[in-house]
Amino acid sequence: MNQHAQKAAEFIRNESRTDWHDEALWFIRSKRDKAAHGIPEWEELRELASQVKSHVLSKLDQYLEQFEARAIQNGVQVHWAADAEEHNRIVHSILKRHQVQHLVKSKSMLTEECHLNDYLIERGIEVVDTDLGERIIQLKGEPPSHIVMPAIHLKKEEVGELFHEKLHTEKGATDPKYLTEAARQHLRQKFLTAQAAITGVNFAIAETGGVVVCTNEGNADMGVHLAPVQIHCMGIEKIIPKAEHLGIFTRLLARSATGQPITIYTSHYHRPKTGGAMHVVIVDNGRTAQLGREDFRNSLKCIRCGACMNTCPIYRRSGGHSYGYTVPGPIGSILTPGLDLKKYSGLPFASTLCGSCSDVCPVKINIHEQLYRWRQVIAEQGHLPAAKRQSMKWAGRVLSRPGWYNFFGKIGRWAIRRLPRPFLYNRFNEWGKDRELPEPPRQSFKEWYRENKRL
Amino acid sequence: MSKSKIIAAIQKNKPAEVLLPSIPSFETGNAKPFDAFVATAEAGGSQVFRISDSPGLNTVINTLFPEAVNIASPLPTVRSTIDLEKIQSTTDLESVDVAVIKGQLGVAENGAVWVTEADCGQRVLPFITQHLIILLDPADIVHNMQEAYQRIPVDATGFGLFIAGPSKTADIEQSLVIGAQGARSLTIFLEASQ
Ligand code: SF4
Numbered sequence: 001m002n003q004h005a006q007k008a009a010e011f012i013r014n015e016s017r018t019d020w021h022d023e024a025l026w027f028i029r030s031k032r033d034k035a036a037h038g039i040p041e042w043e044e045l046r047e048l049a050s051q052v053k054s055h056v057l058s059k060l061d062q063y064l065e066q067f068e069a070r071a072i073q074n075g076v077q078v079h080w081a082a083d084a085e086e087h088n089r090i091v092h093s094i095l096k097r098h099q100v101q102h103l104v105k106s107k108s109m110l111t112e113e114c115h116l117n118d119y120l121i122e123r124g125i126e127v128v129d130t131d132l133g134e135r136i137i138q139l140k141g142e143p144p145s146h147i148v149m150p151a152i153h154l155k156k157e158e159v160g161e162l163f164h165e166k167l168h169t170e171k172g173a174t175d176p177k178y179l180t181e182a183a184r185q186h187l188r189q190k191f192l193t194a195q196a197a198i199t200g201v202n203f204a205i206a207e208t209g210g211v212v213v214c215t216n217e218g219n220a221d222m223g224v225h226l227a228p229v230q231i232h233c234m235g236i237e238k239i240i241p242k243a244e245h246l247g248i249f250t251r252l253l254a255r256s257a258t259g260q261p262i263t264i265y266t267s268h269y270h271r272p273k274t275g276g277a278m279h280v281v282i283v284d285n286g287r288t289a290q291l292g293r294e295d296f297r298n299s300l301k302c303i304r305c306g307a308c309m310n311t312c313p314i315y316r317r318s319g320g321h322s323y324g325y326t327v328p329g330p331i332g333s334i335l336t337p338g339l340d341l342k343k344y345s346g347l348p349f350a351s352t353l354c355g356s357c358s359d360v361c362p363v364k365i366n367i368h369e370q371l372y373r374w375r376q377v378i379a380e381q382g383h384l385p386a387a388k389r390q391s392m393k394w395a396g397r398v399l400s401r402p403g404w405y406n407f408f409g410k411i412g413r414w415a416i417r418r419l420p421r422p423f424l425y426n427r428f429n430e431w432g433k434d435r436e437l438p439e440p441p442r443q444s445f446k447e448w449y450r451e452n453k454r455l
Numbered sequence: 456m457s458k459s460k461i462i463a464a465i466q467k468n469k470p471a472e473v474l475l476p477s478i479p480s481f482e483t484g485n486a487k488p489f490d491a492f493v494a495t496a497e498a499g500g501s502q503v504f505r506i507s508d509s510p511g512l513n514t515v516i517n518t519l520f521p522e523a524v525n526i527a528s529p530l531p532t533v534r535s536t537i538d539l540e541k542i543q544s545t546t547d548l549e550s551v552d553v554a555v556i557k558g559q560l561g562v563a564e565n566g567a568v569w570v571t572e573a574d575c576g577q578r579v580l581p582f583i584t585q586h587l588i589i590l591l592d593p594a595d596i597v598h599n600m601q602e603a604y605q606r607i608p609v610d611a612t613g614f615g616l617f618i619a620g621p622s623k624t625a626d627i628e629q630s631l632v633i634g635a636q637g638a639r640s641l642t643i644f645l646e647a648s649q
Binding site for chain 2: 024027028039041044048051052054055057058059060061064065068074080081082086130131132133136149150151152154155156159176177179180181184187188191192205208209210216217218219221222224225226236241243244245246247248250251258260261262263264265266267268269270271272273282284288289291292294297
């Protein structure tokens with residue numbers, strides 16, 4: 001069994017919890033629908049967003065250079081990192097130069113991807129994640145299970161217990177309001193003493209050399225404006241040409257993510273504060289390679305809204321941790337095979353190919369088509385598990401020989417009707433593990449047609 | 456060094472040039488954006504008041520926040536207890552109960568208000584304060600984000616942002632809680648400038 005299937009099997013063992021997870025995400029998907037339907041030009045916006053991103057990818061080198069030049073003019077220090085290791089090294093050297101011991105971070109999937117926290121903690125720096133969901137999982141020692149709602153897999157009782165242990169809240173307290181207030185007080189102290197703040201980047205404007213960060217909690221700004229040093233880490237694909245394009249993306253992002261018309265804070269950072277320093281780290285880490293894969297380069301358009309996760313029938317019932325990567329769900333399943341085809345060869349199969357992800361994606365990435373395409377690549381390169389390879393081979397033989405097809409059809413119909421259960425439901429029948437085989441028809445369509453064609 | 460490597464890899468791998476589409480402004484007819492702004496702002500958790508005279512401003516603030524001890528504002532019409540220009544360190548703003556700032560532009564489709572550091576006195580003020588009040592001229596309300604970005608030069612100052620309500624989170628079991636790390640409330644005073 002592939003890794004995703006195995007972890008998903010563990011996840012669904014607790015049925016009521018699975019249902020709860022499923023419903024929580026579907027609720028967000030419904031809110032997204034309502035918000036999207038409130039905008040008459042919604043589909044036009046999606047199309048424009050997709051086209052702008054296509055354009056950017058086709059001139060990415062020029063836009064990055066333009067962005068860098070403008071940012072430098074603005075007094076920003078720009079760094080380039082080819083991979084995660086270099087990214088971490090750069091961030092650490094900036095912190096060292098400014099003698100930073102206490103660091104606050106707002107949500108950044110890129111730094112998760114690079115495992116920055118561990119790298120810095122090993123080098124003696126205190127790293128505090130300040131988005132509530134991220135702080136929860138950081139205290140719990142877990143990776144995020146969703147890119148927008150990192151702690152969506154946890155129940156309030158679990159958060160209550162965790163906070164009791166780590167933040168000394170009352171034992172047994174589970175009220176989200178009370179727990180959030182406790183986190184607020186705890187994080188305020190961290191903000192006030194931090195010497196540097198790191199944020200991710202939602203959009204980087206080539207024309208003006210500024211970066212845009214969207215949050216609801218205000219944690220990015222509390223960090224950035226209180227600490228003397230601010231560092232913004234971005235993947236190369238975050239570039240947009242001009243500020244006017246923010247009009248499209250800010251209209252799409254929050255509506256797709258949570259159903260809000262816009263995030264509470266949409267912050268535009270262009271220059272360091274008086275007496276402060278501002279750094280931007282531009283990271284490749286596999287993105288240029290993905291740009292070179294014609295069938296898959298569109299995955300770089302992603303604005304990390306999470307809508308494809310919220311709608312996915314597999315994600316909702318298997319949980320973010322089952323994917324084994326920072327970005328889970330449908331988008332994660334088309335990003336990961338490009339990083340390590342063998343390791344993530346199970347993920348493109350964690351899909352029903354229903355296409356719901358592509359339907360909700362605000363930048364119109366053809367996610368389900370790419371999932372299908374990855375399956376082909378995985379098969380061509382011999383990474384299919386043996387059971388799947390064998391059954392595909394046999395299915396191919398049977399389906400290409402009409403005589404065999406008729407014969408096995410007949411046997412199959414007879415067998416399902418007559419054979420005792422243990423013959424049908426056993427370890428060779430992967431499909432029948434949690435499912436009943438369909439009721440077999442009395443005769444095949446061919447047989448029926450022969451009988452009835454004169455009518 | 457890595458820069459030239461990354462740029463070279465992009466040049467090698469990028470697709471043929473795709474044209475940049477032009478962006479329409481999505482006119483919403485002649486409907487007045489004012490009512491829509493009030494509705495979306497309130498739906499996002501903001502309180503909206505129409506006030507008619509600035510001298511009454513301080514009375515309104517005191518009525519809304521009777522327990523506020525520290526009031527900070529770069530506006531001369533507001534009776535501040537903290538002089539924003541004289542503070543030694545931004546962490547001194549930790550005790551601010553109410554901050555009052557001017558907003559430059561409101562957006563009807565989402566209830567967001569554009570504010571820059573020039574309006575704040577200190578960049579951190581609208582976040583670190585317990586409660587935030589923004590004064591906005593109803594004449595400065597536009598329909599949507601396209602229109603908003605046409606009107607604002609985003610890099611006119613070093614920092615600018617849209618604020619669309621009080622700080623909030625739903626990170627614990629999707630329950631909405633107002634007052635995460637930023638201001639616990641947002642009050643918008645709509646006041647026509649004379
Ligand atoms: S792939 Fe599309 S739907 Fe999924 S997170 Fe990215 S932008 Fe959102």
